[in-house]
Amino acid sequence: xxxxxLYPVGFKASKDHFGNTYHMSIEEGKPxxxxxxxxxxxxxxxxxxxxxxxxxxxxxxxxxxSQGTRVSGPxxxxxxxxxxxxxxxxxxxxxxxxxxxETESE
Numbered sequence: 001x002x003x004x005x006l007y008p009v010g011f012k013a014s015k016d017h018f019g020n021t022y023h024m025s026i027e028e029g030k031p032x033x034x035x036x037x038x039x040x041x042x043x044x045x046x047x048x049x050x051x052x053x054x055x056x057x058x059x060x061x062x063x064x065x066s067q068g069t070r071v072s073g074p075x076x077x078x079x080x081x082x083x084x085x086x087x088x089x090x091x092x093x094x095x096x097x098x099x100x101x102e103t104e105s106e
Contacts, residue, residue: 005074005079005080006094007026007037008088008091009028010027011025011026011077012024012026013077013078013084015076018060018065019064020041020064021041022040022042023039024037024039025038025040029051036051037053038056039060046063048063050073053073053074057071057076058073
């Protein structure tokens with residue numbers, strides 16, 4: 001990945017796309033495995049899960065009417081949006097969060 005994003009556990013957002021409303025969330029993963037990214041279609045029981053933001057969105061696109069769509073999980077989750085970035089940076093204890101580079105090198 002060319003860009004590094006912090007993925008705050010507890011993050012929730014909704015996005016209207018492909019004629020559906022998608023509810024996204026980031027949950028705590030198993031120790032040492034990183035966060036779990038979820039994308040739920042409308043208010044159904046259809047939930048796509050992955051270890052990166054791109055994984056569940058790729059599966060959601062494959063099941064949607066837009067199968068040829070190029071997927072960027074960080075973009076679809078909103079992590080490339082300047083307003084979302086600033087809101088995450090303003091979160092309490094943001095300065096204590098480890099960057100992806102620090103986590104990978106440990």
